[in-house]
Amino acid sequence: MGKNQGNFAETKIGGGSNENSDQRNLKEGKGKRLWKKMKYQLVEYHSLPGYLKDNEYILGHYRSEWPLKHIFLSIFTIHNETLNVWTHLIGFFLFLSLTIYTAMKIPNVVDLPTLQHLPDVLKKADLHKLHGELLTCLPSLPHMPDLQRFREELKTSLPSMDLLSSPSNWHIVELLTNCLPERFSHSNHTDVCVLHSMKEDMANMIAPLLLRPITRWPFFAFLGGAMFCLLASSTCHLLSCHSERLSYIMLRLDYAGIAALISTSFYPPVYYSFMCYPFFCNLYLGFITILGIGTILVSLLPTFQTPEYRNIRASLFFGMGVSGAAPILHKLILFWHQPEALHTTGYELLMGAFYGIGALVYATRIPERWMPGKFDIAGHSHQLFHVLVVAGAYTHYRAGLVYLRWRDLQGC
Structure with missing residues (x-):
């Protein structure tokens, strides 16, 4: 009788131990799931690793060191990079459509x-x-x-x-x-x-x-540069929060895309304005190409991406754009009597205004510097910069159509 009672007591004690073990495992499982869920929540600026700290006026809604699966899914969620991703991703699809339209619909001769x-x-x-x-x-x-x-x-x-x-x-x-x-x-x-x-x-x-149709490669070079810039920028804003190494790669790609857009934007106006003046055509095209390559090489330096070099980055890209004033003024001197020259110059001035205002907003961090934390999700400087870049590139596309019609009709 005593032996049976002992066995019963042992069984009871052992059963209690198993129950406690199951409860502990259940709690640990819930704890891991809760920690995993909390780990991939949005964080504030002060919680970021150093390589993700870029704009101290955007205080919250950051993604920090997420796995790639969560990062790709975050394209459909709300955080402080959502509009940065979509403004240029939509711009990329816009220019992809324009490229297809230009290849298929713009006639080989004047319309x-x-x-x-x-x-x-x-x-x-x-x-x-x-x-x-x-x-x-x-x-x-x-x-x-x-x-x-x-x-x-x-x-x-x-x-x-x-x-x-x-x-x-x-x-x-x-x-x-x-x-x-x-x-x-x-x-x-x-x-x-x-x-x-x-x-x-x-x-x-x-x-x-x-009316012999002129070559289209400078126009398509610009469209290719615009698509590369917009897609690189969108990808950078989406993936840079994964790790420091990937952030470094993405930022280099982003800067290369900006330099490519600025350089290829010169190709249509320079080629079609000076196609009858080979010396000046090659001079201007060679200069902007070398300048673009040099900018890309400088952007590969690790210190180039740090926040303290923000104004230098903006100034370098702004300087590339301003260098386009020389061929535009030269074009006006040669073709002041041509209405197409004035028409395209108007488009180019508007494009320069879009890019210039965008660079100014980017460098000064307006408006979030006035009200930190109020523009975390929508309306901060980088989003405005993106919208102005797309507007400027589209304005340049319209100028390119005028160039094609002009040169198809008149040749040299």
């Missing part, structure tokens, strides 16, 4: 609104050269006597396009349509207007023979 000035262009054109180009593909076609007569009429009637009103010439128009390369067909024109008259049809066919 239809420009063709209303075709008679003035034809008066200045070399009609003998035009006739030669038209007839290179015509000898193998039928109705050659009619074509010879058409050529004679072309000499006197082409500037006013009056000969196209005659129904007797419509079959010749059809022959010319079949003769011209496929890339000059109506399907390659993106203007919403439809050519309703035979005059406009003929003007649309003849214009490509007179």
